[in-house]
Amino acid sequence: MKNLWVLWGAMTILMFAGCDKKNDGPQTGSLELTCKATFGAEDLVIGKAYAYPVNNSALKFYLVDYLMSNVRLINSDGDTVKLNDVDIVDFSTVNTDPIQAAAGITFRFNDIPAGEYGTLIVGIGVDTLVNRTKPQDYPSGHPLSIGANRYWDAWKSFIFTKTQGLADMAGNGVFNLPFAYHTGGDALYREVTFQKTTSIEGGKTATARMELDVRALLQQQDGTYWDIEAEPNAHTPGQPAMLLIMDNYPDALQLF
Secondary structure (H helix, E strand, C coil), rough: HHHHHHHHHHHHHHHHHHHHHHHHHCCCCEEEEEEEEEEEEEECCCCCEEECCCCCCCEEEEEEEEEEEEEEEEECCEEEEEHHHHHHHHCCCCCCCCHHHHHEEEEEEEECEEEEEEEEEECCCCCCCHHCCCCCHHCCCCCCHHHCCCCEECCCCEEEEEEEEEECCCCCCCEEEEEEEECCHHCCCCEEEEEEEEECCCCCCCEEECCCCCCCEEEECCCCCCCCCCCCCHHHHHHHHHHHHHHHHHHEECCC
């Protein structure tokens, strides 16, 4: 009889433990981060002309992208949850019409412990450790693979961001000046920190929107804008246009 009571007690404990576990529900949730590109107050549409505040000129963009890496959430206790290694945010084939430009590109991050996170950090480019790797280290389809075409052999660096298009510097409707600014190099890796509460609930999906103002990338400290006609290209680490663009990312990106 004593053994029966012991067995019954053990089964009761297991039963209640199972009920508690079931009632607790999912302990992780998801975050959908939608990335958008704008030019000032307008959504950025590939091939559309935008007034540029330098001598009544205008710009059309055909390639706008950046590497988004080391995305992580931090709670009030300082606990960090890493969301990704690296993704490419490429508006070039997405923002081809106003509807798609308004919708943006959405990345989904799963298995995030439920809780309140007051900080979101986003890396632009890749850190020094990753920048020591090479495209052949990654499988086909990876953002850093050979097929992604994002590596400078001469500079031993991945290309962090690309901003390309055509400029009409005369203001006559003729877009005949190509411009291309590619950034990279260990010294130009940047991290953008957002102080905004993100609530992750078990079994649910939280949402956030991150917007990049491409015009703000080209604004100089004195409030004037980069002279594209004087220097329409940058492909070598250390060029002033590269530093300008990467230093502007923390202000050009906003989280909503």
